[in-house]
Amino acid sequence: MPTGNAFAIDHVECRGGENFLKIYSHNGGRQSVDCYANRGRTSFGNWWVDRIITGNNDLIYYDANGDSVRINRWTDISFPNHPPKVKDIEIL
Template identity: 85%
Template sequence: MNPKKFLRSAAVVFAAAASLTMTIPGNAYAIDHVECRGGENYLKIWSHSGGRESVDCYANRGRTGFGGWWVDKISTGNNDLIYYDANGDSVRINRWTEISFPNRPPKVDSIEIL
């Protein structure tokens, strides 16, 4: 191989690798909305809004919007959780915790698995 071509190719590969390193964060995590299945230790949230009810499960570290739904019950499974409510408060709930809000459910704007 021609030495000039080799150096040019090496420079292109190096530049591509450097640009990927700068654009991909080191701790990239993405919370996932997953199918609720028995026997799994997912974060599970029972909620309601506008006459509708929902049961949602989440896995993996990260933060996602929750749309201002009223939360009736949370089971954290093997996840540490912070929920951010409409009042601007953040509340941490440790893993292996189940909590119900029968009288005053929080209105949650987003959730974060730690």
């Protein structure tokens, strides 16, 4: 599952009823569902992102092409046809 060095951001256990950032991703035949809390930026390991649920977090993801994309809190977005390959994520 994607992990990396962080500044304050925490990779946490996904639990129902929590408003964590939740990211569904895949890479090399593996799939992962990861949750994050707290402000900061961390590596996401160039995984392909299928779905993002921001919960109560404003998010910027940095894709492998060098673009940055902001997604506001309380957003649930899916990428069924062209998932982004994400290098880093940042909770604002």
